[in-house]
Amino acid sequence: xxxxxxxxxxxxxxxxxxxxxxxxxxxxxxxxxxxxxxxxxxxxxxxxxxxxxxxxxxxxxxxxxxxxxxxxxxxxxxxxxxxxxxxxxxxxxxxxxxxxxxxxxxxxxxxxxxxxxxxxxxxxxxxxxxxxxxxxxxxxxxxxxxxxxxxxxxxxxxxxxxxxxxxxxxxxxxxxxxxxxxxxxxxxxxxxxxxxxxxxxxxxxxxxxxxxxxxxxxxxxxxxxxxxxxxxxxxxxxxxxxxxxxxxxxxxxxxxxxxxxxxxxxxxxxxxxxxxx
Amino acid sequence: xxxxxxxxxxxxxxxxxxxxxxxxxxxxxxxxxxxxxxxxxxxxxxxxxxxxxxxxxxxxxxxxxxxxxxxxxxxxxxxxxxxxxxxxxxxxxxxxxxxxxxxxxxxxxxxxxxxxxxxxxxxxxxxxxxxxxxxxxxxxxxxxxxxxxxxxxxxxxxxxxxxxxxxxxxxxxxxxxxxxxxxxxxxxxxxxxxxxxxxxxxxxxxxxxxxxxxxxxxxxxxxxxxxxxxxxxxxxxxxxxxxxxxxxxxxxxxxxxxxxxxxxxxxxxxxxxxxxxxxxxxxxxxxxxxxxxxxxxxxxxxxxxxxxxxxxxxxxxxxxxxxxxxxxxxxxxxxxxxxxxxxxxxxxxxxxxxxxxxxxxxxxxxxxxxxxxxxxxxxxxxxxxxxxxxxxxxxxxxxxxxxxxxxxxxxxxxxxxxxxxxxxxxxxxxxxxxxxxxxxxxxxxxxxxxxxxxxxxxxxxxxxxxxxxxxxxxxxxxxxxxxxxxxxxxxxxxxxxxxxxxxxxxxxxxxxxxxxxxxxxxxxx
Numbered sequence: 053x054x055x056x057x058x059x060x061x062x063x064x065x066x067x068x069x070x071x072x073x074x075x076x077x078x079x080x081x082x083x084x085x086x087x088x089x090x091x092x093x094x095x096x097x098x099x100x101x102x103x104x105x106x107x108x109x110x111x112x113x114x115x116x117x118x119x120x121x122x123x124x125x126x127x128x129x130x131x132x133x134x135x136x137x138x139x140x141x142x143x144x145x146x147x148x149x150x151x152x153x154x155x156x157x158x159x160x161x162x163x164x165x166x167x168x169x170x171x172x173x174x175x176x177x178x179x180x181x182x183x184x185x186x187x188x189x190x191x192x193x194x195x196x197x198x199x200x201x202x203x204x205x206x207x208x209x210x211x212x213x214x215x216x217x218x219x220x221x222x223x224x225x226x227x228x229x230x231x232x233x234x235x236x237x238x239x240x241x242x243x244x245x246x247x248x249x250x251x252x253x254x255x256x257x258x259x260x261x262x263x264x265x266x267x268x269x270x271x272x273x274x275x276x277x278x279x280x281x282x283x284x285x286x287x288x289x290x291x292x293x294x295x296x297x298x299x300x301x302x303x304x305x306x307x308x309x310x311x312x313x314x315x316x317x318x319x320x321x322x323x324x325x326x327x328x329x
Numbered sequence: 330x331x332x333x334x335x336x337x338x339x340x341x342x343x344x345x346x347x348x349x350x351x352x353x354x355x356x357x358x359x360x361x362x363x364x365x366x367x368x369x370x371x372x373x374x375x376x377x378x379x380x381x382x383x384x385x386x387x388x389x390x391x392x393x394x395x396x397x398x399x400x401x402x403x404x405x406x407x408x409x410x411x412x413x414x415x416x417x418x419x420x421x422x423x424x425x426x427x428x429x430x431x432x433x434x435x436x437x438x439x440x441x442x443x444x445x446x447x448x449x450x451x452x453x454x455x456x457x458x459x460x461x462x463x464x465x466x467x468x469x470x471x472x473x474x475x476x477x478x479x480x481x482x483x484x485x486x487x488x489x490x491x492x493x494x495x496x497x498x499x500x501x502x503x504x505x506x507x508x509x510x511x512x513x514x515x516x517x518x519x520x521x522x523x524x525x526x527x528x529x530x531x532x533x534x535x536x537x538x539x540x541x542x543x544x545x546x547x548x549x550x551x552x553x554x555x556x557x558x559x560x561x562x563x564x565x566x567x568x569x570x571x572x573x574x575x576x577x578x579x580x581x582x583x584x585x586x587x588x589x590x591x592x593x594x595x596x597x598x599x600x601x602x603x604x605x606x607x608x609x610x611x612x613x614x615x616x617x618x619x620x621x622x623x624x625x626x627x628x629x630x631x632x633x634x635x636x637x638x639x640x641x642x643x644x645x646x647x648x649x650x651x652x653x654x655x656x657x658x659x660x661x662x663x664x665x666x667x668x669x670x671x672x673x674x675x676x677x678x679x680x681x682x683x684x685x686x687x688x689x690x691x692x693x694x695x696x697x698x699x700x701x702x703x704x705x706x707x708x709x710x711x712x713x714x715x716x717x718x719x720x721x722x723x724x725x726x727x728x729x730x731x732x733x734x735x736x737x738x739x740x741x742x743x744x745x746x747x748x749x750x751x752x753x754x755x756x757x758x759x760x761x762x763x764x765x766x767x768x769x770x771x772x773x774x775x776x777x778x779x780x781x782x783x784x785x786x787x788x789x790x791x792x793x794x795x796x797x798x799x800x801x802x803x804x805x806x807x808x809x810x811x812x813x814x815x816x817x818x819x820x821x822x823x824x825x826x827x828x829x830x831x832x833x834x835x836x837x838x839x840x841x842x843x844x845x846x847x848x849x850x851x852x853x854x
Contacts, residue, residue, distance in 0.1 A: 185727065272726070283707075290584075
């Protein structure tokens with residue numbers, strides 16, 4: 053409750069939250085606002101904003117840019133959250149195993165994590181998506197596969213810190229099963245930094261998806277913001293609106309999530325919270 | 330005398346007039362022509378590689394026996410005249426005297442025989458389709474080549490443009506591994522321009538071949554082909570005059586109108602008559618429901634092809650009526666018409682028993698998007714929206730170049746788009762897509778959709794060896810009617826690629842192969 057109150061007093065965090073809620077509302081109302089498919093060619097190609105009933109103009113095939121942004125919000129958020137969850141599951145599992153078990157397993161898992169960290173994430177993502185033909189599932193799996201190492205390292209560090217604490221040793225001495233020790237005592241105390249990092253992972257996942265779509269490696273059946281920017285890029289001299297507005301949508305959403313994540317970090321970090329309080 | 334009459338006169342006189350002699354002096358000499366080349370060709374030897382950029386660039390370096398007027402009538406190339414025996418079996422070409430290769434050695438009939446019968450037979454599928462019909466090729470003297478065919482092949486004379494039968498020096502290639510010959514980098518041909526320098530990723534520099542056999546040609550001193558990978562930069566380069574010529578898909582379709590409005594630029598759709606690129610939706614005739622003719626007919630009715638031409642190609646395309654492009658010989662528009670009608674499409678699908686499910690979808694079809702750029706991607710999105718209206722759910726699959734080629738070649742697909750050259754005569758460019766004998770696994774641009782109809786096979790066979798034009802027309806009309814009824818592929822558009830050139834250039838497009846031509850006659854003021 054204290055944390056919630058503190059967050060409500062955190063200006064940039066609240067700004068982020070409001071923006072996120074706005075994007076969520078847009079995503080939720082897309083089928084009502086624009087009942088037709090965003091792929092439907094409804095206007096003259098390159099109709100400027102305001103013409104042909106296109107609030108934000110039309111793209112090269114005469115598709116409504118505003119409808120694309122609304123429907124694209126669903127895709128971007130879905131991919132962002134799903135990929136972050138995938139990264140969370142992999143990262144926390146690897147980090148928890150390494151941090152709690154220690155020894156040889158720790159060394160092996162950390163070397164593997166380092167291996168992933170040495171490969172540039174985006175290059176690896178391109179390689180994976182190109183190999184497994186782009187679709188919603190492969191894109192989510194790919195972004196998850198390149199985004200988990202920071203989460204794994206963070207979880208491991210938290211587990212190493214908590215592993216030797218008295219309450220954990222007490223629980224072990226009482227003969228509690230390992231699973232119960234991990235999920236009942238260690239993980240709940242490690243959750244806040246993990247949560248903060250995971251929320252920032254959502255933002256980076258949206259960016260990776262946009263970049264992949266921009267390069268033409270998105271799911272060709274989904275209208276995503278990155279796809280809109282990428283497909284309109286070459287005609288920017290005819291129709292700046294077709295690439296600028298989806299670009300702004302990406303900017304605003306990623307900024308909002310970052311603001312929210314930083315606010316969360318400030319509030320949940322005991323030292324900063326105390327200083328402020 | 331306009332060009333058409335001029336050509337006609339040449340033909341009547343057994344084409345023995347030295348071309349261009351009457352025009353010398355009237356036009357300026359010298360100058361540098363800058364041209365866009367995109368993408369950068371892997372090699373300049375057109376005998377070994379026939380991708381469009383290779384042909385555009387290599388056309389200046391390698392010449393052949395004939396050229397073709399816009400109406401596809403043959404004109405003298407390196408052959409000054411030719412005769413056909415009355416039985417249609419023997420073709421005798423007489424070469425211009427004094428033709429030399431870029432290394433200074435004379436080009437003789439021996440080089441022609443070697444190029445056509447040995448090298449091209451191994452490396453050039455289109456040329457092989459013609460020269461495999463030759464029983465004997467002889468060079469009785471250095472200026473005479475005689476081809477004797479196994480049986481009459483009407484379009485034989487249509488295979489001697491510089492993209493189909495480029496002549497290479499025998500002394501460079503004989504007895505070597507053609508593809509690995511180190512001289513490939515030097516690109517020794519006999520065309521009006523020779524290679525001076527190729528800076529990979531930047532430009533290819535061609536200069537005048539001083540020993541060229543047409544004494545007043547080439548008019549230009551040099552041609553520089555510039556590699557400009559970004560579409561927006563290519564358009565800019567034309568606008569500000571850095572380059573003076575662009576062809577094929579160098580410029581995005583939506584940019585053409587803007588370029589047309591520039592006072593320094595001219596835009597023409599001429600110069601593609603020989604290729605007459607015809608685009609279609611290719612459907613694998615082996616898999617259900619695409620194996621049912623009614624489904625393919627429904628596809629024809631479901632497509633608003635006028636809108637496709639307008640939205641994706643910005644008016645630079647015409648709706649195709651059938652398997653033969655309207656600019657190709659023996660085209661007949663009197664075939665079944667498939668107007669845009671969602672009701673007719675739905676009725677055909679209903680008749681097949683493909684009823685819409687709860688979500689309004691009748692069937693899901695996978696569509697492999699060719700990775701050849703913007704207009705193909707946009708077309709695929711157009712098709713998906715069109716078919717959704719009749720309950721066909723098109724699922725787009727993205728792929729890379731190698732993946733597309735291998736999956737189409739090995740018949741591992743349901744639907745895709747394809748674009749083929751017509752090559753002036755149905756026997757050269759059309760029949761290959763529909764005859765049973767050309768169902769060859771692993772070969773792209775064959776009968777990959779697997780259509781087979783004995784009647785069609787027979788008509789194409791007969792028409793290829795018939796010599797009487799009227800008889801051929803009858804046969805091709807019949808075959809067009811059958812094919813349009815069967816819809817082995819759904820013909821969409823004849824794409825009108827532009828050639829965009831600076832107004833300081835003269836005589837850029839004079840033949841049916843346009844920007845692939847040798848350019849000896851091009852002048853710059």
